[in-house]
Amino acid sequence: MSRLLPMLFLLSAFAFSVVAQDAxxxxxxxxxxREVYQQLIKELRCPKCQNQNIADSNAPLAEDMRDKSYEMLKAGKSKQEIIDFMVERYGNFVHYKPPFTAATAVLWFGPVVILIIGIGVAVLLTRKKKEQTALTPEERAQLEQLRKNDND
Incomplete structure (x- = not known):
């Protein structure tokens, strides 16, 4: 564990130096x-590296995305136009802040729906057990008779 912390520090310093060097x-x-470029390369995710932005990624695809962002920025495109281009080309996954759509609504509301269903099932099961433990008058009479027989 004591060796892991310095290694992580060195890796983060290297990643920061790659971003600073690129800019x-x-x-x-x-x-x-320059600021818009820095924001873009931190907001756009590398499709190959999964959860790594293109600023920190050394993958050739991330390098191409950085180059394309730079070219579009120099051509006068706005930040949103560049993001729209990247999303069109690589899908919503490429942006760390995907738009709220019907497809992404499932990701936001799915866990809540599953939780509500789970609570509903738990309530139904506990009610069912309560109903099963309720004795009819005949069963109560039999139980009282058995208790009297046990006490004798």
């Missing part, structure tokens, strides 16, 4: 373009 190697017209 310094590219020339921008103004500081706002």
């Amino acid at each position: 310094t190697q590219r020339s921008f017209d103004n500081e706002q373009q």
Whole structure:
């Protein structure tokens, strides 16, 4: 465990240096373009690396996405236009903040629906047990008779 922490620190420092190096190697017209570029490469997810943004990924696909983002930004495209292009090309997965649609609604409301169904089933099962434990008057009379016989 004591060796793991320094390794993680070095990896995060390396990833930060890759992002910083990428931004310094590219020339921008103004500081706002540089900031938008930094935001873009942190918001866009590498389709190959799963949960890694394109800023931290060394995959060739992430490099291509960084290049395309840079080119589109230099061509005057807005941040949203670049995001829309990437989503159109790679799907909603590529953006860390996917839009709320019917397809993604299942992901948001599915766990709540499953929880409500589970609570409903639990309530039904406990009610059913209560109904099964209720004795009819004849059964109560038999139980009293058995108790009297046991006490004698």
